[in-house]
Amino acid sequence: MAAAIVAAATARGATITTAESCTGGMVAAAITDIAGSSAVFERGFVTYSNVAKTEMLGVAPSTLDAHGAVSEEVCREMAEGARQEAGATLAIAISGIAGPGGSEYKPEGRVCFGIATAAGVHTETVEYGAPGRAEVRRQATRHALDMVRDALDRL
Structure with missing residues (x-):
């Protein structure tokens, strides 16, 4: 992929x-594992904390307060901020609850994604359930790569 x-x-x-938040750089690592990726991979942001999301990507504190870090609204702002900061053609953003843990409102295995291009931002949420932290992160990385591939196909 x-x-x-x-x-x-x-x-x-x-x-x-x-x-990236819950994937901690796994998407960036998958891309940069490929020889020649330096021609297309600008940079990666690992913004695990809310402070990092705000300082590095320009996510509004009011968005975090209103929706929480694991939300399509935050992923939208993460993707837009990353694309702008990097001057990249496209940016993929991921935030989720890999586990263990979660809540009634934001269960373990919920991962939100955002992809930004010049055409705008698309967001979506995937519920992976509770297969374990490593598996949620693996599946989220795969889904993010699928979204990048699909976005490139539309350019």
């Missing part, structure tokens, strides 16, 4: 950046 992303981005002259 990551090799196809690097090839597609290279062919389109596109650049990619990541803004």
Whole structure:
């Protein structure tokens, strides 16, 4: 998957950046594992804390207060901020509850995604259930890579 992303981005002259919370840089690592990725991967932001989301990506404290870090609203602002800060063609953002834990309102395994391009931002939420922290992170990384590939196909 990551090799196809690097090839597609290279062919389109596109650049990619990541803004990751629960995946802790796993999406960036998957892309940069591919030889030649330096031509298309601009930078990655690991913004695990709310302070990092605000300081590095410009997520509004009011958005965090109103919706919480694990929300499509925050992922929208993360993706927009990462794209702007990096000057990239597209940005993927991820925030979720990998576990263990969660709450009645935000259960373990809930992961929100946002992808920003010049055409705008698309957000979505996936409920992975509680297969364990490592598995939620693995599945979220895979989903994020799918979103990047699909966005590149639309450029």
